[in-house]
Amino acid sequence: MASVSSPVHGAAPGRLKRLFERYPFLPALVILVVLLALNGVFAPNSLSFRALTGLLSTYLALMLLSVAQAYVVFASDIDLSVGAIASLVNVTIIVVMQQLGGGVPSVLLALAVGLAVGLACGLANGIVVAALRLQPIVATFATSIFFTGLALYVLPVAGTPAPAVFWRTYGGRLLGVPFVVYLALGLALVLYLLARSRLATQLLAVGDDAQAAYQSGLPVTLIRIKGYALCGLFAALAAFCITGDTASGDPLVGGKMTLLSVAAVVLGGCALSGGFGTAIGAVLGALIIGLINSLVFFVGTPSEWQNLVQGLAILVALMVGIMVSRRARA
């Protein structure tokens, strides 16, 4: 009935606006498609199934780390220790697997330990930020140094190899389909479920207006701690992928991914001020960063220029994303 009475010329932009409100990652999706096309132009091979699964196995870790970041950003928090958590989990599972001989049971046990470590790190962050009320940026920066210190204690030098069964599974195939494809599908399912969880809505409500959420009777502190805990779990999952991809332990491997995860979250349409965004957007953001890197390579940029071009390309992607969504929501 409402559509009948509303003026005709206002209907189309209104629908677009609603589309962007419901799917804030649409600009990211557009950028992603453009980047895929560009990749295809410069290196037709890069669109083959094989190349795409290669891309997936390299960037699955960043995707998971960005998802981790997204859940804290929902509540207008930030976690600058995701990379350090990933490093700590990486070296922890490597050492556990090595100590226990590297068989299948030892791998499973190591994964359980890794998840527990990630969860513990996330809880520590949550308590420091939400319960002790320290500034998220500074507090998680401090815990990141602390976690890195722990990682260096667990494995002082990079290089201990992962057991063959671990990385062969990650890089291998199951029923003729690359294992990472299953992982990606699993991730999609988990994100689908989490998007419907009470916690996701509560995190967004807290990020929207923490005072209003508190006055509404939401347990704000607990919700923020849960967000950090979830973040820690996803950082641990990211560490599993890093370990599968690099097949070795490195106490500093995740550090440089921290800010990439923040960039991915923003590219995916989340507001750093909280209250707005989707986890799937963060995944798309991570893929954009991955595709930019591979595009820079395929275009044949000289190695000394690669960083510069990557940086510029990410800036451009950010601008396009913001311009598109601003126009759509205006």
Added chain:
Amino acid sequence: MTKLTLRGVSKAYGATQAVRRGDLEIAPGEVHVLIGSNGSGKSTLCKIVAGSVRPDAGAVLLDGEPVAVSGPQAARALGIGIFYQELSLAGQRTVAENICLTDLPRKAGLFVDRRALAERAQRYIALFEDVAGDDFAADAVVDRLRADQRQLVEIMKALATEAPVLIFDEPTSALDRAQVERFFAILRGLKQEGRSMIFISHRMDEIFAIGDRVTVIRDGETVATMALADTEPAAVIRLMVGEKDELAAAAPQPAAAVASGRAEPLLEVEGFTGAGFHDVSFAVARGEILGFGGLHGQGQSAVLRALFGALPHSAGSVRLAGRPLASRGPRETIRRGCAYVSGDRGRDGVITGRPILENVMPIHYLRNRLVLARPGALRDKARPALEALRTKFAGFGYPVSSLSGGNQQKIVIARWLIDRPSVLLLDDPTKGIDLSTKADLFALIRELAGEGLGIVLYSSEDAELLANADRILVFNGGRISRELVGDERTRYNLYHAAYEAA
């Protein structure tokens, strides 16, 4: 039997005593009206019941049992729901999510039961069917809604708690007639169910239409409770005013002659319209102090900020000293000689952490287009301005945050005195300031008026307004509802106009 009892409740924020002695008794199945002037403690009292403010002393009894309302969660568990005056909505979430936010229906413990959510939300949305507007839908994002629709969502959210005790702190301020009627019909239904409601409104006709009993609060103290059927608006207002009325009326006689002497208008505002105010017209003469009165948030601040150019306006014309003032932003209005002092020093005033000298100088810089700073010369300019206000400070190099709130405000005002403005807009300038500073401030304001400045003063403290303004415009719902001149400037008339009593 009483459902809810407040006994001797008090709450202080720093030095200001928001509630001194709050007593309240709510019976089951009644709509209990709370009434009082600005800052009398109505909202604080409500927040104490709802758990979002913890009282310093006193007892809260529910069904005769003393209870500790330790937080909003505890209040919800005890069966207390609240409509917040400033709303408690998550702007980026949908209407349905907001309605059910406090208790999202769950599926398998972990997930939101979308169908139950939609069903529950629909129950409350249906209550306001036909009056909420065409574009009001369960999946609409709250930030995209109009003010009245957002207020409806907050009402639905309060109703959705299904609590036996419901508090409505000014739920009708943005609603139109039909929406209010519908809301009252719902309240009557809830009364039938035996639920207890606290209701705050600034419209006297609404209070008498829906209320059963009224409790009058004055200066944080409960003055009286009576049945509305046995009383009339004038009697209620007299209770709000107290015995001080004659005093307040007698005091403000000072320089009314100044204004009447020179009738030349300095600032002329015609049909001024924007967010929160509508069709506001007035003129300020040289030497006149024009007061803006009425309850909080009726558009007074918004008008001043829009005049200064800090907020946009959509229609109307402003003339300053005969020339149109097309405000494109504060830079331009400042250069034209417009000064604005806000009571919210943290947001609009002091530059925290910077020295006092830097805090006095920004306007001088702007108006004279200074590029280089010579501290010596600037100090000589700053000193007389600060002395005029009797500002106490240790030295120009000390950070502004080393001063008390009152002295910080003096620094902010001194800023405008170095190069005399022609119009001074005061937006509740004495918020959180001690009494002696207030006296200094108003003495200076009167002096400035004597020098020919036009001054607009909005104060949330009615006594200040009555004592200092030569003329008072009472705001209600973003419009000027009444002008009080000369002997009409009494507390009684002010409240009468503010509450739109018939």
